[in-house]
Amino acid sequence: MAGRRPGAASYATLAWQSGWVFALRSAQLWAEPVGASVALAEMAFEKQQAFAAGALAASRAALAGTRPDLVAAAALQPARKRVAANLRQLTRKRS
Numbered sequence: 001m002a003g004r005r006p007g008a009a010s011y012a013t014l015a016w017q018s019g020w021v022f023a024l025r026s027a028q029l030w031a032e033p034v035g036a037s038v039a040l041a042e043m044a045f046e047k048q049q050a051f052a053a054g055a056l057a058a059s060r061a062a063l064a065g066t067r068p069d070l071v072a073a074a075a076l077q078p079a080r081k082r083v084a085a086n087l088r089q090l091t092r093k094r095s
Contacts, residue, residue, distance in 0.1 A: 010073075010080075014076065014079070014083060017083045017087050018083050020090075020091075021083055021086045021090060024087075024090040024091070025039075025043065025086075025090070028090075046082060047079075049078075049082075050078040050079045050081075050082045051078075051079070053078035054074070054075040054077065054078045054079055055075065057074040057078065058071050058072070058074050058075035061074040061075075
């Protein structure tokens with residue numbers, strides 16, 4: 001993401017995708033309560049990994065003297081990837 005300035009649309013896309021992932025996952029948990037505790041633990045771990053990776057990426061960018069908007073973009077990049085992957089998985093057609 002070096003050199004690429006994040007725009008408002010990219011933040012809006014992340015917010016929209018996150019909302020859909022939350023809604024779809026909530027529906028799954030409601031429909032299958034037996035496996036909810038395992039699924040919730042996996043989701044929590046996934047978020048910890050994304051936040052830790054984002055913190056490291058932001059630290060590296062800040063220490064390199066990168067502009068603040070790009071430091072923020074670096075911090076969000078791991079979460080963006082995970083949210084986009086989750087949305088693809090949750091919305092793909094099952095046969």
